[in-house]
Amino acid sequence: xxxxxxxxxxxxxxxxxxxxxxxxxxxxxxxxxxxxxxxxxxxxxxxxxxxxxxxxxxxxxxxxxxxxxxxxxxxxxxxxxxxxxxxxxxxxxxxxxxxxxxxxxxxxxxxxxxxxxxxxxxxxxxxxxxxxxxxxxxxxxxxxxxxxxxxxxxxxxxxxxxxxxxxxxxxxxxxxxxxxxxxxxxxxxxxxxxxxxxxxxxxxxxxxxxxxxxxxxxxxxxxxxxxxxxxxxxxxxxxxxxxxxxxxxxxxxxxxxxxxxxxxxxxxxxxxxxxxxxxxxxxxxxxxxxxxxxxxxxxxxxxxxxxxxx
Numbered sequence: 001x002x003x004x005x006x007x008x009x010x011x012x013x014x015x016x017x018x019x020x021x022x023x024x025x026x027x028x029x030x031x032x033x034x035x036x037x038x039x040x041x042x043x044x045x046x047x048x049x050x051x052x053x054x055x056x057x058x059x060x061x062x063x064x065x066x067x068x069x070x071x072x073x074x075x076x077x078x079x080x081x082x083x084x085x086x087x088x089x090x091x092x093x094x095x096x097x098x099x100x101x102x103x104x105x106x107x108x109x110x111x112x113x114x115x116x117x118x119x120x121x122x123x124x125x126x127x128x129x130x131x132x133x134x135x136x137x138x139x140x141x142x143x144x145x146x147x148x149x150x151x152x153x154x155x156x157x158x159x160x161x162x163x164x165x166x167x168x169x170x171x172x173x174x175x176x177x178x179x180x181x182x183x184x185x186x187x188x189x190x191x192x193x194x195x196x197x198x199x200x201x202x203x204x205x206x207x208x209x210x211x212x213x214x215x216x217x218x219x220x221x222x223x224x225x226x227x228x229x230x231x232x233x234x235x236x237x238x239x240x241x242x243x244x245x246x247x248x249x250x251x252x253x254x255x256x257x258x259x260x261x262x263x264x265x266x267x268x269x270x271x272x273x274x275x276x277x278x279x280x281x282x283x284x285x286x287x288x289x290x291x292x293x294x295x296x297x298x299x300x301x302x303x304x305x306x307x308x309x310x
Contacts, residue, residue, distance in 0.1 A: 001079035004057040005232070007211065008076070009096065009186040011045040011106045012069035019043075023090040026063065033059050036085035037232070040093045044105065045069075047096035047186055049232060051084035071107065074185055076211040078241040084232035086297075097186045100156045104193050111180065111192025111203035116213040119206055120223055122179050123147075129175040131166075133158060133182045133191045134229070141236055141246055141255055142226025144181065155187055159194055170200075177202035183228065185209035214239050229255055250294075251275050251287050269294065 014022075019041050026039055033056025039048035046069075050060055064073060114122055123130045123146060132139050132149040139149045150161035169175070178200060180188045188205035195203045206213060210228050217224075219239050227236040227244035235255050236244035246255040250268075252275035260266065265276045269291030270284050279287070 001081050002053070003051050003080050003083055004054045005049065005051045005078045005080055005084055005234075006057050006061060006075060007049045007078075007184045007230075008061075008064070008073050009045065009047040009184065009189075010064075010069055010071055010073045011096075011189055012071045013107070014041060014043055014045060014069075016043065019092055022067075023092060026060065026090045027088065029059055029063060030056075030088040030090070032056075035060055036083060036088045038085070038088075039090045040096050041090070042093045042096045044107070045096050046073075049084075049230075050088075051080070051232065074208060076184055076208060076215070078211070078215075078237065080234060080243060082233075084234050086233070097190060098155060099159065099190045099194070101159050101194060104190055104197065106189035106193045109193055109196050110189050111178075111196065111205045113207035114179065114204045115207050116216040119179075119213060119217075120221065122204060123223060127174070127176040128179050129169065129177070131178060131180045133180050133187045137254055138183070138229040141244075141257070142224065142228050145223045145225060147181075155190075158187075158191055162191075162194060162198065166195075167198075177204060179204045179206070181206040181210060181213075183209050183230065184211050211237075211241070214241055249275065250291065251279060251284075 023041060030036070033052055035050050035052030035056040037048060037050030039046065039050065046064065050057060122128055123144060130144060130147040132143050132147045135153060136149070136151050143149065150158060150165065152158055152161060178195060180191055182188045185206065185208050188209065192203045192205045210224070214224060214228065222239060224239065227238055227246060229236050234243040235248050236246035238244045245258050247261065249256055249272040251271050254272060254274045256272055260273060263273055266272050270287045271279065
């Protein structure tokens with residue numbers, strides 16, 4: 001497990017004048033230390049996932065901590081035997097996680113944190129409504145017991161679900177509180193903030209998200225079922241935070257189980273059962289050429305140190 005993966009975020013105000021110089025400094029550091037991944041910076045804060053040698057990831061983290069922002073960084077770490085990304089990008093964005101709702105500021109108001117040690121008791125309570133804030137394709141490969149999910153395609157869809165569905169669920173009187181979770185915690189910062197703005201009072205969210213829960217909770221005591229989708233080439237993690245069994249379809253981006261990859265209509269990098277009727281022959285020809293280049297790149301890298309596009 002030669003590569004360290006760091007997933008982090010921080011909702012703290014970033015001065016406009018500091019964003020471009022910081023993006024440049026992080027890019028230089030990443031190139032120097034062979035770190036890859038993505039870091040997003042907006043006026044509302046910083047969000048990123050990076051992978052590289054331990055000293056390289058440490059250098060990036062030390063740079064971020066040196067900014068001395070108002071709030072501390074929420075950091076999660078894991079390790080992998082192959083690089084989780086193909087390149088490094090540092091970008092300016094309007095939001096570090098895109099909800100698309102103006103004036104939602106987790107720095108001002110969000111739900112109450114619940115540490116992993118206390119999470120089971122909260123979600124075992126029948127008067128707690130457990131909500132998975134992630135997208136449908138993430139939920140499909142793993143989630144918590146008793147969780148409902150809004151069947152969203154993107155996080156932008158979540159506010160609409162709250163406005164159209166969640167209020168009617170609460171009006172039935174069965175639930176007293178909401179407990180929300182996501183992969184690393186960042187989407188819950190905004191989704192709980194949105195619920196608070198809509199008048200929901202007892203709103204809680206899993207501190208550090210699924211990743212922290214898996215790191216701190218024994219398998220025997222876990223309420224988690226399945227694997228956890230991650231936005232890098234590992235695709236999914238098991239309960240020990242090691243790469244799981246899922247791989248991406250590089251045509252449509254859906255996570256595929258080992259059983260789905262055995263289906264006759266699956267062609268690595270070109271199509272799967274989700275997208276076999278979506279793309280044209282010209283599209284598939286382009287995908288085939290891209291897959292060839294990806295395979296050549298992986299074969300040229302020392303020790304084949306990148307996750308395959310299977």
